[in-house]
Amino acid sequence: MSAYWLEIIVLLGGLVLLLAEAFLAPKQKHHLASSAIFILVFTLLCLFFAKPFSVGNEEMTRFYAWDSSAKFFKGFTLIATILTLLLALDYRRILSKFTANPDSEDGTGEYYCLFLFACAGMMWMASAKDLVSLFVALELTTITSYILVGFMRRNVGSLEAGVKFLILGALSTGFLVYGISWIYGATGTTDLALIGEKINADNSTYLLFGLSLILISLAFKVGAVPMHLWVPDVYQGAPTPTTAFLSIASKASGFVIALRVIEPFITDPLIGSKVIFILAVLAGATILLGNLAAIPQKNFKRLLAYSSIANAGFILLPIAAWDTGNDLSSTQVVAFYLAIYLITTFAAFFILAVIHRQSGSDDITAFEGLGKRHPALASMTAVIIAALAGLPLTAGFWGKFLAFKMAVTAGLWIPVILGFVGVAAGFYYYFQIIRAMYWRSSLNESPLQVRPLSFWVIVTLSALTLILGIWPQPVYWLIGG
Amino acid sequence: MHSIAFYLFALLAITGGIFLVAFRNPVSSALAMVLSFVGLAGLFIGLNAYFVGIVQILVYAGAIMVLFIFIIMLLDLNDEKPVKFKSTTVLAGVIIPLLLVVQILGVIQSHNTGDEGAFKKITASSMAISAKEFPEDSAIHKSLTHPKSPKLPDTNLIGHAIFTRYNFPLQIMGVLLLVATMGVVILSKRSSKKAS
Amino acid sequence: MASLNEFLFISGLLFAIGLAGVIIRRNIIVIFMSLELMLAAASLTLVAFSRFHLHEGLPDYNGQVFVFFIITVAAAEVAVGLAIIVALYRARQTINVEDLTSMRG
């Protein structure tokens, strides 16, 4: 089966579900999510049997990369989408409350379908190797994201987030387009492979200008400084599944295209050092801002937003330390980091959704007394928090470890030092959750109800966090290391 | 492109842009934008990009602007409130773009485009050379090698590129439009039963 | 005869004006229009480059194809954007960005 069909399966699935949506009774809409999950699982299986295009098929081979990175990120996107849909299943009460009648699930059906389209877009992004396909795939996911963020159209927060995301997203699209046009102008091509060959002293300024504009929009996509401003507001306002999707799948696809775009430039002897420099600056600033700004946060969702900014900074480190004398390539380290980030962050969002359903609040104070109300959930939360903070023997540590390892080996000392500050601050703000769960007691001492679906997902993810914390080798098998 | 025409259209585009930003009334802004886009379309056409120029007029000035104005009317928007622009915002809004322009100028200056940067006419002979890539009975070939008045069949050429080489992005674009449509429907539909 | 640099300058200027609009204006619709202006300016750059990169005597149509995609994307974006703005207006009776500060910090 040709790799091309992977996205098509997802897409067709989305279309079929969209059709089915029209005929389903309001109470039955959640079957759409189950079906969507089924489709995605099927696609995930197909991923292992997909074959590359023949060399002669130029229309496709120009735009569609099929390498280990593409495979990994397609799988990543699929898994992230599956988890998002699982999260959405348990979130649908709240979703329907702000879309239609809280008693019916009318109006939630499209929500599941949209994830399939966004997923397809991200899978295309994973394969994008030409600025044109990169652009269109990126826009597909971005525009889908606008809808997903503003989906709760009776919720002011969701709409406000939607508008902010829209305006800033469009702004970043403007810069992306402008940047692409300069790169095109300098080299006469949009094919990344060819661009690398055409760099010379004459056009290097054009290229750097174009690249910096593209970097801006990529920074927007992954939530890096200085384009991080949308992240906290949008994450907070958006429906939780959307937030999870944005913070994991969307960020990952941002990085995958970042890796592809940056590669020809950073490996060039002429301008490579400049690219490394700007990336190191961005990494350092992002780490610092994400971690420090998280300190005063009171809302867990917002905290996760800043945490996601901080993580973007940590992921930028290995990119800035491009393949210098390491056993692993930057792409592999980024993939590794993201794989672990997926596990821990999704777990955090699942926990958040559980808490939110009980208390109706995303605040850290909502965690108070969790140690008493649901000890098992509390201890799993503690594990996840430890992983987010990057404690050794949890999976979360390995990502930071490899990132720091690359940065230290490459001698990026200032970002590394800022990384120290960031990690230390990270302990502070993450541990606030632990403090809330155990030190504080809640007014409501009644046991907490956790829906079995969420509970088992959280169990699985926490178990993975611990197992991979001691034995991370399996992730290597996935990223082909 | 003749210099005079260039400056005329350029002036039109930029004036339109400035008015767009400066006018207080959204409708005026929208109309200023149409003005700007007309200027842009002129520049496109001057660059032998007839198709793009026309599309610019049709899609932007026609469809998109109409949509904008329609929404403005629908929402019955008034002028922005008298306590208008905060001076700091305005200052930032002037200085930042100005600095951006300076930077762009710096980039432009950095590299003497020389021969390549000079405007070269598209001659019949050059068109004839290019025509060889296309089958002889194709419209493009015919148009390029038209014995009397060879014309640049840019619509055909773009169409050719889009449907052959750019087939894959075009498919993605189709999905994009589908999603956008869906989105508009979702976001603007009223619930069947009003939430209590 | 206008040179490439002049086109680039004009497009840059337009792009900057668009950015100014985004920064200065508070009406979301106008901000949105300014964003469209920025996209259009980028298109101008592309077309100019495409025209000046003569490819065997003809303009390089890759650039113009890209402009086509930009316009399509812009149209889609406008559609979705305006839908969100309308929904927002329904919920909040405002399209002023200064009123959208319930989430901050």
Next chain:
Amino acid sequence: MSILLILIPILAAIAILSGGKARSIATGAAALNLIIGLGSVFSFDHSVWNFSWQVLSQPSIHLALGFYDGMSMIMVALSALVLFAAVMSGKCPEGHEKLWYSSILFIGAGGLGAFLSTDLFFFYAFHELALIPTFLMIGMLGSGERKEAAWKITIYLALGSIILLAGLIWLVAASGSETWLFEDLLASTIADSGAQKGIALLLIIGFGVLISLFPFHSWAAPAYASAPAPVAMLHAGVLKKFGLYGLIRLYPMVAEGMQAWLSLLIVLLLCNILWVGFVTLNQKRLDMMLGNSSVMHMGYIFLAFAALIEAGSFEANPLAKPAAVLLMFAHGISIALLFMLTDTIRRKTGTVELAELGGLAKAAPRLAFLFGLGAMASIGLPGLANFSGEVLVFLSGFHAYDGGGLGCVQVATILALWGVVISAVYMLRAYRQTFHGPAVKHTDSSHVQDFGPFCQIPAALLAIALLVVGLFPNSLLNLLKASTAPAPCEQAAE
């Protein structure tokens, strides 16, 4: 046996968390651990069950456990002893048994894991296992300014370990070693002297924060003072030794780079001894006094390290390493004993303010005796373990002295000797204030009961350890001698 030593406490903690009988499981596990630990150090064939499992291929990291050399044996013995005492001691607040015992076991497992790892990575990683339990225990069940103290220790340790991590990464990268295994690392060399210096500095700062080297010391005393007794015991007794262990272990790789920081280190360690010594002198509370004293005593171990740096290799100053290791052991045991007894005093009298105490020896002679033993040990009385360590430290400081002018290490040794006077001053003051003099209301015999026999067991165990090592330092020194050559651990088939 090594894997057992780590698995037993971890599994016990998990069993407790999932609803087992907390106290008995914990006691059983700790006792079993103690038997296996001491047994494998002193009599069993300890290479049994050493194992090595590659958990990551690039960089090549192994979960490798075993006794690398005598130093790790001694540290394991220390950890097992203190863990057992910690489990047995302290009084768990009602309703928190699960947290209390599982936290202790986790912290203990972290310490054991670090000392048993023969891979640099897991050596580092196991240490962090203690972080969350510590945070919870201090923050929830501590006393006094517990919240602030919990935050402080957490942030400090986190910052210290991340700096350390950078140093370790750099170390491995610069060494060109294929794996993170100690044996491979120590077999390789770092040629670049700039890198050596940088790594050495990072190691000194990173480990230094964990050891509460001046000026990174302000977390330790409040944390120990606020922590529940078992946590204070394990932290001050075991985990603090992690940093020193690491410095000594990695020293041969950066011997040259360390030279550059010798004078800085000497200044800092003297600050640890004298500056913190004076700070200790001014403490008004028993627990704070002990906390600061444990910071101060780290200076002596650093002194041995400084002597080692000056000499340039283990062979050039054969005293330094045994001195440091012996003192680490001795300090660990004695401070654990003292923290444990301080907690007992707190529980029996309700206060640890020195001004409110007095005459406790009448009502609680056994407590007074054991505390006195601990206090005497900590001020370096001969016959107790600390003296053997301290005297060797001082000898190591003068090992290079040939009768000519005094070198900086010798001057430092002389100044450090004044610290012995200071520590005697504050220890005896505190002892006199607590146990001697006429009894006051809440310390008279109608109010306070002496140690029960059951509570005495852990304290007596530690006291015996102090005496045995104090009277026969060869019991530990022979371990160091026997195993200068690292025992090769079997590579598991990959």
Next chain:
Amino acid sequence: MNSLAWLLLGLPLLSAVVIHLGLKRLQSVSALVATASAGVTLLFSIILLLSEGDFITSFNWASIAGFEGIKIGLELDQLSKGMMLIVTGVGFLVHLFSLAYMKYDQAKARYFAGLALFMFSMTGIVLASNFIMMFIFWELVGLSSYLLIGHWYDKDSAADAAKKAFLTNRIGDFGFMIGILMLWGIAGTFTFSELAGGLAASSGYSITLLGIAVLCIFAGAMGKSAQAPLHVWLPDAMEGPTPVSALIHAATMVAAGVFMMARFYTSIGTEVIEALWGVQTIAWIGGITSLLAALMATQQDDIKKILAYSTLSQLGYMVMAVGLLSPEAGMFHLYTHAWFKALLFLGSGAVIYACHHEQNIWKMGGLKKTMPITFITFGIGTLALCGFPFITSGFWSKEQILETAWLNNKPLFLIAALVAFLTTFYMFRLFFIAFLGKSRSEKSEHAKEVGPLMFTPLIILAILALISGFSSVAGIIAPSFKILEFHIGPAFIASLLAVILGFLFAFKLYAKTDEDPLAGHKVAQVFRHKFYLDEAYAKIIRYGQDGLAAFIHFFDELIINGLIVGGFSRTAGGIGRLFTRLQSGNLQGYATLFGIGVLLVIYITVFVS
């Protein structure tokens, strides 16, 4: 002999451990065990003394590859054998005395365990074959002294005195350890028997530094033998039970400093020392201590305090002798002093016991009649201390010191003579007031003679106080202490004069009086208040040490914890809040920041080279 020597060391330790672990409940049994052990050790030391031949034996206590190791060893020669006899002899008698004296004490077992521990530690010092071992036992006698002074720890004064004793000794040990370390560096060994050889083999060491090392080692002796300015602990140490004062703070432990210096000097050779810089200081310190202490003793009212200052003064004598490079003279005085000072202390103990723990001499009086045996033996002790010519041992040993001083250092000779006068003066003051006249309080009125268990040791000691100075006796039990030929010279005249004058003054002032005629005198006030040294030290400790500690603590909290650490965390939090303030929620603000970010990114990428 070898195992006997080890037994000599081990037996007291064994009894201490047995008492502490097993016999705490059985108080009387404990007492008997300790006494028996002291008796057996006395027997052993007599056997050793009579046996021929010196030997050294040792094992490696802390062995480290590449290092000679720390050895625990015994060096038996005439010096240590003689000293052993003193220690075990006085020790055994004090044990006997204590059986009665401490009969009704509640913590008798603890007391005897402490005594046994002391016997062990003291034996260790005496037999030590090297400096490290000596230091170990040096510290251990400090511990046992601490425990015994603080025996009645619920008394504030006792607890404070114990602490003071330990800490003052620690200051001395600070120097001692430095000295040991430096000497190790110079001579390359700790072992006494190898010191001279090591020093000869070593080259390139600095004479100055060796002198400093010697002085540092002497600092240890200053602490232990309570030499000025570290003398302040000894008078306070009288808070302990009186037999303890007799054994530890008069006869043996405080003499350990002298013994150590003698051991050191004889090992290294006095000729080496002679060449060194600054060693005269030692003699001067001894002289000054003896003078100051004698002056202070003249105005004390507490019987034990008077004896304590007299001990100080006599220790000063010994140190002076050692400092004048005549360790034998010092050791000889140590040997005679041990007997008569133990006698005096035990006598005072008997008095105190009889007077129901009354220690003020002005509340005694007329004990001559009620306590005749004590009266006689105490009188003998007094005479011996004053150095009554020819018939007391004190005369012979003091004579030697005065002789040495006359030969080597005239100013010190004058001081020594003055001290001899003062000694007679204050001792007879004590004697007259306490024993003669009529009783001045009810307690002394009802005093009864003590039982045989207490007066037997007194009698034995009285005999020794008389005869131990004769060369025939000393030749047997302390052969190593060289006895100079006696001849009538300036030293004899000075000492004779001192005794006569001292007696006359004392008789005139105190023979028939109920209150001190000198009490109001200003100079006497200074003496009574011990030259205000304790007050001065208290001030130094309060303002110097504790003030500095408070300041540093404050600084530590303020600067390191507050400003630097706190500053960092506040800065981090502040920056964090600043960042969140940028997150104003306002899109215009975001766009502005976005724009600035764009400018910066472009600038850095394109224009920064």
